[in-house]
Amino acid sequence: MRFQEPASIVSAARAEFERAQSDTDGWSDDLRQRFDAQRFKPLMDAATKLALALKKAQEQCNAADRLMAK
Amino acid sequence: MSDVVKAEVRAVRTLKKAVTRYTEQLSTAAHAARREMADAETKAGELVEHRRRQMNRAVQELLQAKDAMARATDEKREDCRRAMVAAEERAGQLKQELERARRAGQITATASSDLLKALQTAEAAVSEQSSAASSILASLDSKLSDITGGGIGAFVRNTVTSIGIAAEITIATMDISKAAGNFSQGRLPTADHINSIAELRDMQDQEQQQLWRDAESERQEHDASTPTENTI
Secondary structure (H helix, E strand, O other): OOOHHHHHHHHHHHHHHHHHHHOOOOOOHHHHHHOOHHHHHHHHHHHHHHHHHHHHHHHHHHHHHHHHHO | OHHHHHHHHHHHHHHHHHHHHHHHHHHHHHHHHHHHHHHHHHHHHHHHHHHHHHHHHHHHHHHHHHHHHHHOOHHHHHHHHHHHHHHHHHHHHHHHHHHHHHHHHHHHHHHHHHHHHHHHHHHHHHHHHHHHHHHHHHHHHHHHHHHHHOHHHHHHHOHHHHHHHHHHHHHHHHHHHHHOOOHHHOOOOOHHHHHHHHHHHHHHHHHHHHHHHHHHHHHHHHHHHOOOOOOO
């Protein structure tokens, strides 16, 4: 499947970053509040947009492949 | 309190590493996507060229068949007619295949243009946000390390700074949210932080006053126990 490698990397990056953000053992309540998920939303949004762009490119390339295979 | 600051140091360092790694991973993904897109474009382009060459050959064969038909004797005419019809069919079929390859090439080119735009936008956003986040986190990490590195005495002296850093975290992270249009969700430095700073300053003043009183008391005790010239 096309774009599987970059899509997997983006997915793994998102998951890893989310884990890093949520791994708040030993944090003070104050710190937990200050570094909540909203703080890094723009970074996560960039990955979401990248994943969507890859999906769209995959669909377009699949359509092109189907035409070429006829 | 010291444990709290140490936890802050660990947390900030963890987040700093996570931001750096996240940026590297997205960069790797973008690189892989560009490579794959380029491969798809190359493949589509090569197919169009292949179909064009086939089409050109078929057209040449058709022209030759037509020429042979024109020069054919009566007994060969039927054979030449069949060959010409077959060449026409072949040329027509290859023309359709060339058109499909061209359409596929156009779809691939559109996909490439769309993807490259999206990659540029995503990379710019990640670069901007991650460098801001890394810079903030690195600065906080450095300040927090300075505080814990100085031991408990230094920690007490720097407690006001620590609260200042906490306020800085609020402002800095608020900037990240603001950049994403999430300003309303960012936490402003609130009155409770200001109260905390004021309270800590009071604590520090009281501590200094107590130290001065202790020192004064010690001096008086020392004076009282030391024989004076008059007593001698």
